[in-house]
Amino acid sequence: MSAAFAHTPEPPYYAVIFTSQRTETDAGYGDMADRMMQLAVDQPGYLGVESARGADGLGITVSYWRTLEDIAAWKAHTEHLEAQRLGHRQWYAAFELRVAKVESARRKAPG
């Protein structure tokens, strides 16, 4: 399960905290989410992602980035813009997106 943790470097770096409530509309959501995960990995400054969604439909996805400029570039990516548009319109009943600068971190390593 440790593959689900992002292996981020020493701070500082940035986090995009995306908290969302899904609608009951599926319409390609899973495929699009997978595609966005694949695309993000290849973006400049991408450091990793962690994601969890409970049975109640509330999900939190945190992606990690080297700089604010990297985040801005990913937000403006053509395919991602289309995903954002569809997300806003049909997949998310509500969401909150916060951009934050990670200042410190500590962990318990698995095993």
Added chain:
Amino acid sequence: MSAAFAHTPEPPYYAVIFTSQRTETDAGYGDMADRMMQLAVDQPGYLGVESARGADGLGITVSYWRTLEDIAAWKAHTEHLEAQRLGHRQWYAAFELRVAKVESARRKAPG
């Protein structure tokens, strides 16, 4: 479901991003998690919390705080120290805790 979103003020404020993998040990975990949520609400500078755990046992809890000092005080709270100790020892196979300064936010409101 919108009760599951934290109603945070305009940035800046702080986020504690706690990503964890649960063990299979229950031993009072649910009660302790509930108790910590109740306790946190009464701490100075507490702004809210968002939490999701998937069927694979990976969870993300993000708590929001006014200042770093508020976070330090909550970390040092006597009952919370005991919860942290038990968490490290028996409830979490692995975790990563990041402290981050929220610099911007946007949302889609429900309804």
